[in-house]
Each structure stands twice: as structure tokens, then as C-alpha cells.
Amino acid sequence: MTDVSKHESIAAAGAVYYLFGATGDLARRKLFPALFSLYKEGKLAEDFAVVGLARRPRTNDQFRADVKESINEFCRYKQGDDETWTKFAEHFVYMSLDINNLDGFQELNNLTEELDAKFDIPGNRLFYLALAPELFGPVSLNLRDGGLLESKGWNRLVIEKPFGYDLQSARNLNEQLSHVFKEEEIFRIDHYLGKEMVQNIEVLRFANAFFEPLWNNSHIANVQITLSETVGVEERGGYYDKSGALRDMVQNHMLQMLAMIAMEPPSRLHPEDIRDEKVKVLRSLRPYSAAEEIDKHVIRGQYVEGTAKGKPLTGYRQEDSVNPNSATETYFAARVFVDNFRWAGVPFYIRTGKRLPVKTTEVVIEFKNVPNNVLFARRNELAPNLLVIRVNPMEGIYIKFNAKKPGVDNVIQPVSMEFCQSCQIGLNTPEAYELLIYDAARGESTYFTRWDEVSQAWSFVDRIAEAWRDGSSSLQFYPAGSWGPERTDQLLAEDGFHWWPVNGQDEDNVIWISGGPK
């Protein structure tokens, strides 16, 4: 049995969920498991239906078997007893659809009416497009022309990134969508905004007395955001080679995390007020004014062959579907400034890359040191205080500060104090996609990106892409399994800083917080 009876009030309004791209990887790894978790927790009641859509023919039974397999493999809940599974699976149907054929959409409309009647669904529609972005426009038009938007309930469009390839293509796409959907009906996914610890940033900042007074350029020396991955491009070489780290990670995940860290407190906890504050940050990003500036502040890297844990790894140019002369970056690091009153002069260092030594996402806030006062600094090298937000895969927060070494006079050592969320509840917090699908079904848009955020992020990124296209900035190579091009360390050293080790390890690889590396 599901827990519906216990949680009746938390269920999202009944709706038909249309999963375009239902035979794809995202559906299998993330969307089916997310729907099952929501069902188990009573966040989906019984008045819903899921229509899997893709070109490939599949019977309902085959589709349900795919869904079951995906849940067994990827869901944080076990499939459970047969009764729960059978009841859940009844809500899933499959239809083979050629998205260029309007007749198919009319047929989909007929199917929808049957589902509305069967499950007592009040006409709400959630269209989830896990498709290539060039299909978003044509699908939207066919949804309208096929009569699918004419019901008495709400219509919502959920779309995956990338939203465009640059500002111009994003504008074109937005223009196409706006013929069919209003901005408030469009839910643009950035799955980083669905991560527990990214959502926790605003709570940490605005629900505690001791962070906000220090959250500015008087007290913060720099901010470091690391999003490192051990994987290479895997089977996505074709997509990635046209995208690169700048478009794949920086335009969205990195800049969104930066905006959450840097935003002003919103006047209300309302989605539009929060997004207003984030867009102000993106508008305040100092644009690099010339190619030389980009060269000075931005590093673009690509992995060549190397090793990880003793195993040989191939270079990027040897990966499947990658141009053997490719100049696409698999690594990006930059010094970014937010030119406003709060942050003037504080560098934000951001770095992301594939084939790095660990999989981790962390934000480090480095505080300015205490004045070199007569009391301690003469005899001790004082380490700065750090606040570290661990986003992924370990979730938690810790602070590092100085304390007296017990039993010894006048010796100060850095110590840490930690809230390890993963240690307390395991690695079983809701997946980003669960939170996001649930939010979209409730019309809660805080953790989706609004058009002005997307366009601001593209304007920032486009300048870099343009300079790179002109060839004025050189690609730097790094061995797979290393921490990226050597220049990345210089970037911080030029300002008198260094990257803080991630994963709670110090320079000698000693773990000084619980949880440790994954």
C-alpha cells in the first residue's frame, strides 16, 4: 500500500504527465524512479496518469516492464509489494508518436480524455520534454494544434536543458515557446536547483543569525565553487563535443549556484521575488571586456590520456563521437566578480571538469583572517575560517576555525565542526528530480529558471565562447585523473589564495570531517 491515507494533504493536484522521450536515458535513470518515490510518499495520489511517448513502438506491458526495471535499478525506494507496484503501474500507458505528425497529437488528445475519465483527473496537463531542444518548438505547436491545451485544468511545460546554444538561439526558442505557453507555464529544469543542499543555501543564509551579518566583502575573502566529475563524456560524445563544459555546466549549474550564494535576501519567500534577486546577481557579473581579459581570468582545458586508481584512461579526442582534433573544453575555471555593493572586490573562483580525481560539488566560503594581532598571529600561522557547503554526493555543511591545541601552550590548530546530513539520514535524501517534478505539479516555480535568468547567463557565457572561437585563448591539456591544467592554481595564487581541498581532506589527504570522500 502507498502512504496516501497518511499524507492526503501533500498530494499534488491530479494531472496527466506526458513524458516525451520515454524510452531515453533520463526517463529510465531519473524520471520513472522519481515518480515512484513521489507515489510511495503520497505526493501523487491516485488521480494521475503517465503517458510515455517516443517514436519506437512499445506495448503498455512492455513499457510497464521498462518502468519496473528502472525502478529496481535506480529508485531509492524498493519496488515493494506487488499490490503497490500493480496499482502504480496501472497509471502508465504508452503511445508511439511521430512528433511531426499532427494526427498523432489528436490521437493523444483522445487518449487523454479516456485517462481523465478513468482516473478522475481534473484536466491538468504536465508536458515533460526530455527531448533535443530543437524539438521543443515543434512539439509545443503540435500540442496546441492537436487540442491538448484546451482542457479546463492547467497546462505546464517542463523542459530539460540545454535551453539554447547561445543567447540568440535561446531567444529564438523562447520566442517559439511563447506562442504557445505563458512564461509562468514554462518550467525550465536546472537539476542542480533540485538538489537538497542547493535549496538549503537560502535557509542557511536567511534563517540563521550568524551567517548573514558576515556575508559580504568586509568579511569574505573569496568564494570557491567546485563541481568535479570523475566520468568522461561516456556515450554523449556527440552532444558534448558541440557543447563543452562552458555550455554544459557553467551557463546553468555553476552560475545558478553562484547566484544562490550571492543573492540579496528576497523581500518575500515568493518564487518571483527569489528569482528577481538571482537575476540581479547575474546582471551584476562583471563582463570580460576583451579577449585578453578572458585569457587572464578564464582557463579552458581538455583531458588527454591519464590514469585513475591505477587504471589507464583515454584522452578526450579518442572518445567515441568526438572529433579527433576537437578544441572543446572538458574543463573550465574562472575568476568571476559580482559588481555590487555586497561583493565588490571579492573573487568567486569557479571550476568544473570531467575526468578529475573525485566526484564532488562543494562551495567554500573563505573568510578574511583576523587582524595580525599581537595575541596569536606572531607565533602562529592562522588559517582562515571556512564555511563549506557539501552539495554532492555527500550532503552537509562544516565550518573550520581555530582553537587551542589541548595540553600545549600557545599552539593554535584548525578544527572543524560539522553537520553531516548524509551521515544522519544516509544518502537517501530525495533526488533532485523528485523535488522538481513535485514542484512543477504544484506550480511552485522557485527552483526553475526564469527566462531573464537564462538570457543573462547566456550573455555572460557568450562573450567567453566568442573569444574562444576567435582562437585568442589557448586550450590547456591535463591528464585524465588529475586536477586540471596547472594554471588553475596560479589563478588563485595571483590573488594570494589557493583552492581548498575538497571532500574534507587536508593537503596530506587526512580526512578531518566525517563522511569523507566518496
Ligand code: BG6
Ligand atoms: C548535467 C550535464 O547537466 O549534469 C552532465 O549535462 C553532468 O554532463 C551532470 O555529468 C552532472 O550532474 P550531477 O547531478 O551528477 O552532478
